[in-house]
Amino acid sequence: MSGVAPLPSNVRLLHIGPHKSGTTAVQGAFHLARERLAGHGITYIGKGLHPVRPVQAITGRGPMLGEPAASTRDWDNLVAEVAATGDQRAVISSEFFAEADDAVARRVVSDLGDQVHVVVTLRPLGKVLAAQWQQYVQNGLRDSFEEWLDIMFNRPHERPNSTFWRRHQQGEIVTRWANAVGPENLTVICVDDSDPRMLMRTFEGLLDLPEKFLVPDDSTANRSLTHAEAELVRGFNQQFKAGSWPTGLYASHIRRGAVKRMKVAYKPTQHDRAIRTPEWALERAAKLGSEGAETITALGVHVIGDLELLSEYPSGRAGTPDPDVALAPQAAAEAVMGVVAASAKEAKAKAKPGKSAHDRTLREVTARELARELFARGLRKARRARKRVLKSQKSASS
Incomplete structure (x- = not known):
């Protein structure tokens, strides 16, 4: 008891x-x-x-x-x-x-x-x-x-x-x-x-x-995001703000799309960086x-x-946070797929009464831009991670 x-x-x-x-x-x-x-x-x-x-x-x-x-x-x-x-x-x-x-x-x-x-x-x-x-x-x-x-x-x-x-x-x-x-x-x-x-x-x-x-x-x-995952989302937040995209897209495509899928589908390993x-x-x-x-x-x-x-x-x-910490490619892939899935779900939904074709097209276009931007950021993170690994291996062998 x-x-x-x-x-x-x-x-x-x-x-x-x-x-x-x-x-x-x-x-x-x-x-x-x-x-x-x-x-x-x-x-x-x-x-x-x-x-x-x-x-x-x-x-x-x-x-x-x-x-x-x-x-x-x-x-x-x-x-x-x-x-x-x-x-x-x-x-x-x-x-x-x-x-x-x-x-x-x-x-x-x-x-x-x-x-x-x-x-x-x-x-x-x-x-x-x-x-x-x-x-x-x-x-x-x-x-x-x-x-x-x-x-x-x-x-x-x-x-x-x-x-x-x-x-x-x-x-x-x-x-x-x-x-x-x-x-x-x-x-x-x-x-x-x-x-x-x-x-x-x-x-x-x-x-x-x-x-x-x-x-x-x-x-x-x-689960909390790893430092690399948080930096991916933070970097995207900066692009999202600069792009003046509709805030509704953030809720549906980022928080409930990219972030949710990354947290559920990707399990951080012992090599993933905790936030110090x-x-x-x-x-x-x-x-x-x-x-x-x-x-x-x-x-x-x-x-x-x-x-x-x-x-x-x-x-x-305790430790010094590293804002350029390497992101696991699989985590980036899951984030991108989260946006893609959110876009596909929205495309299948019936248009609300009174909503013009122009409005629907605008939202679909911005959603595609959103997916492309997140994919590009994930790809850049993954490339930097690979370069770090290769540089580390080269240093160890010399």
């Missing part, structure tokens, strides 16, 4: 993330277990992995590049779904809740009704930096990792991603939500990466579920983690795990 005391039978368990704290694994497990959860009197709210649009609506967060904007009706529908669970348990999970300000946090707690219990999952910030950068790259960011780190830590007024510190000032997040729901109704889980089942076991305990009830859904694995984080940034992150742990301790909220983990310095991730 987990040793965690279960929450009341009519609880509204609100898991707010933040990002890169095991959220995808948790959400995939709950989504996969929907029918079995119902047998235990638990409803996992929403239709997909997590209710993105409703949370975007209540927090005021804009949509991802190329996606449609959310409306207040999306949030109203989620609130109604929670209310319909009556005196049974409901689970709502989305890392985008972490972007709420004080007023929104209070509004969320009020709208969800009585018996709201907030769960915050936290990992050392040093383990989050690279993962968050490549995630922003997947949404159009054009800054290199070192440029982004410099802005995040040293020039906050120039932040290209204003949501980052709202998500990851750990002490402030817990304080904000503890003020909204009450310290006695908030649990912090310090994720221990050395214990793979810790998260699942803890949620099982909170919801009074049998041991090993929650099983990660491997099909929803949200400069030591100075890891030191700053460890200091912030220590300060956050002190703040959380003083709040008197429930803590599961060791808060000292938040000040961890992950030395195995």
